[in-house]
Amino acid sequence: MAKITFLGTASSIPTAQRDNTSFIFQHKKETFLIDCPGSVCQKLLKTGLDYKKVNKLIITHHHPDHIYGIISFIHAQGHINNKPVTVFSNITVINLIKRLLRLFELNKKHYPKMEFIDVLEKPCFFDNNGLRLEALKNKHAKGSFGIKFTLSEKKMFYSSDTAFYPAMLNKIKKLNLLIHDCTASSVYFKKHPSLFKLHTNSNDLAGFLEKNKNIFLVPVHFLLLEKGEMARIKRELSKLGTRVIYPKDYGCISL
16 A cells, blocks of 8 residues: 655645645655655655655656755755665756756765656656556656556556646556646636646546546646635536545545
């Protein structure tokens, strides 16, 4: 069984209750931090996790709300003789992080040794302890990707930020859990049509999952800039009935 702990569930613009989307994925001895916005060390401590023991990060793309916390995360690990920190991402993110480490002088010997894995070099970028991870390109930014998690009997996919992309979703067979970009309602998208190129609305997501009746949905990346917007999202997803799990920051679900 795997455990998913949400550190944030909002878009790049947080609310008083929701911070930028990121989460911890735990399975047996493996722990991954998925995306790294701000105050991540404090958030991990609030969930009962020692951030000094988290040494595997997956960064899905280079936008600030997915990467800006990594400098604080590495800085906090200084002088503790921690294990090497491995970052799994695309080459754009890897090169950006390397530049930031040099800029902030976090490449000195008393900081963790950094290891980098380009997830787009081969179909599977991690396979150990009964957990297999694969990167699937999405439609959002240069080199951006979602993550397919395969356990012995369960499968989960995290879309990360993406425009609605059925071709990507159709590649995933017999999925148990889908954590997907659900930035806003279709009403909000119609007011701001540029969002269609970058993100997914709740109506399109519901339409896809109506045809895939065995998948449970966890919508994330909420952009709640209008009064009543969360209610509109829930109304559009209501056709999926009990197959929708609405996450909260610091909430946990199991796979």
